Amino acid sequence: MSSSIEPNSASELERILPLLSGGEPEEEQRVRALLALASADEQALAEAYEADEQALAAYAETQQGDHPIMLGFADSVMAQIATEQTAAASTSPEQVLAHAESLEDEARSQAPILRPSFSGVQTLMAMAALFLGALGLAILFSAEDAPAAKRGSGVVAEVVEPIPAKEQPAALDVEAPAKPEGLAEGSPEFATPARPGARSRRAPRGRPGIVPVDGRGGQQANPMLDALMRGWQRPSRVPPLAEGEREVKF
Amino acid sequence: MSRAQAPTDSELVLAALDGDSESFRTLVERHQKRAFWVARGMLHNDEDARDVTQEAFIRVHRSLARFDTKLKFTTWLHQIVVNLSIDSIRKRKRRGGVDLDSVGEVEDHRDVQDPVEQQELTGRVARILEELPPKYKTIMVLSDLQGIGAKQIAEITGTTHATVRWRHHRARKLFREAWERVYGKGSHVFEH
Numbered sequence: 001m002s003s004s005i006e007p008n009s010a011s012e013l014e015r016i017l018p019l020l021s022g023g024e025p026e027e028e029q030r031v032r033a034l035l036a037l038a039s040a041d042e043q044a045l046a047e048a049y050e051a052d053e054q055a056l057a058a059y060a061e062t063q064q065g066d067h068p069i070m071l072g073f074a075d076s077v078m079a080q081i082a083t084e085q086t087a088a089a090s091t092s093p094e095q096v097l098a099h100a101e102s103l104e105d106e107a108r109s110q111a112p113i114l115r116p117s118f119s120g121v122q123t124l125m126a127m128a129a130l131f132l133g134a135l136g137l138a139i140l141f142s143a144e145d146a147p148a149a150k151r152g153s154g155v156v157a158e159v160v161e162p163i164p165a166k167e168q169p170a171a172l173d174v175e176a177p178a179k180p181e182g183l184a185e186g187s188p189e190f191a192t193p194a195r196p197g198a199r200s201r202r203a204p205r206g207r208p209g210i211v212p213v214d215g216r217g218g219q220q221a222n223p224m225l226d227a228l229m230r231g232w233q234r235p236s237r238v239p240p241l242a243e244g245e246r247e248v249k250f
Numbered sequence: 251m252s253r254a255q256a257p258t259d260s261e262l263v264l265a266a267l268d269g270d271s272e273s274f275r276t277l278v279e280r281h282q283k284r285a286f287w288v289a290r291g292m293l294h295n296d297e298d299a300r301d302v303t304q305e306a307f308i309r310v311h312r313s314l315a316r317f318d319t320k321l322k323f324t325t326w327l328h329q330i331v332v333n334l335s336i337d338s339i340r341k342r343k344r345r346g347g348v349d350l351d352s353v354g355e356v357e358d359h360r361d362v363q364d365p366v367e368q369q370e371l372t373g374r375v376a377r378i379l380e381e382l383p384p385k386y387k388t389i390m391v392l393s394d395l396q397g398i399g400a401k402q403i404a405e406i407t408g409t410t411h412a413t414v415r416w417r418h419h420r421a422r423k424l425f426r427e428a429w430e431r432v433y434g435k436g437s438h439v440f441e442h
Contacts, residue, residue, distance in 0.1 A: 052425060053394070058368060059375040060395040063287045069296045070286055070303075074278045077307045078271065084308070 259323035267314050274314075278307050281324060284396065285331050291391035292335035294380050302338055306330040321405075328392070328406045336384045378428045386421035393418055 035046050091099075241247065257265070257273070259280075265273035285306060289299035309330055310317075317326060379387055388407060392398045393414075398406070404414045 048426060049422065052422065052429070055371055055375050056390070056394040059372045059379075060397070062372050063291055063395050064283075066283065067286060067290070067296065069300050070282060073282050073286075073300070073304070074275055077278050077282075077304055078275055080304065080308055081271070081274070081311050084312075 260319040263314055263317055263319060263323065266311070274311060277310075277323070281327055282307070284324070285327055288328055288331050288391060288396055289335050291379070291395050292332065292384070292387060293338055294376055298338055298342075299335075302331060302334045306334055309334075322402070325402055325405045328398075329408070332388055332392075332406060336388070339384055374429075374433065378425055378432065381428045381432075382421060382424055386417055386424055389414060389417045390421045390425065 035043060038046070257276070259277065262273040262277045266277070282303060286299055286303045289302040289306075290296065293299050293302065306327060310327060317323070379390060382390065385407075389403060392403045392406065393400070400411055400414045400418070404411045407414065409417075
């Protein structure tokens, strides 16, 4: 055998030392020849290995022969095998299949029957979803029924164009405010006192043909309703007239 | 007239497959001793070793149809024995280990009465072997105690020949370290 056993170091020697036990005879001879040239430490290590080997050999001698516990071992093994074979033979394939089916039926009968059940919250959410869906469909159909807007009307609606001054009196058919004496036009006192809350109202959009008048959406109020409203709102909204002022009606 | 030769293991396996239970009994009787001692070397307990050996033969009988007659029967049997022994060691560890004091008590069942010194030595060796990890102990039991060759050990353990050689070296080193740790550095196995 041409194995390259060359103990160049202690670790290499240590690696090949187990070859002493159970190795090839040629290898064993080579190891022993190389050990003769080894250092004192390596030879001590080899001695330790040899001693271990002798101890293991002494132990191995106790691990042979008949053990009392193994008496009747073959009989017990054969009896066990016979029991298994009898059990296997007593159950024919049909019996095995029937047994499996019965087990399956039993498992199925014990399984709980699953029915859908909804809690109050789930029902509420489902109803809300239905309502929202119906509302969405209604809006969609009503939008389809409405006449189509003119092209560009949306853009025009955003622009509040100033009304020419000459058209305003004729279009509104309202009485022009009397110019108080002593007040210059454009002075702050000349301006109509703003009613509280009027600022929060949204300015009317400039739709074609409708002119904003008093900030109420460009619609002319019912005269009776307007009088009623003015009488009801005056004490709280309009400050009391100062001396020399007079009420102006539009 | 020449005497009929004993049937080989493969022939006995084939006969057992045909339903001849006596052939399988012959197999059991032929290999039970070594299988037991392999398990005994791994487990250091007679009862456990017997149980493992019995379970191994029962498994062999169940799987006879899968046996490749080109291989050695003993390799297959020892493979099962080693695997079952390692499983048993793991279960034992999960249960809480083993009492090392009982490990050293190795009874000598041979007819020849050995000196007390020899019995004490074997007890010490058993205790050190018990400390080794299973994969190293397997190599030492199969190689040093049962004298099985490295090639067959490689087949039994499912490793290569080189791996067995390396593990054998490592097992010897661990054995020496454990010996020095337990019985003192520089102590000789025969000096106590």
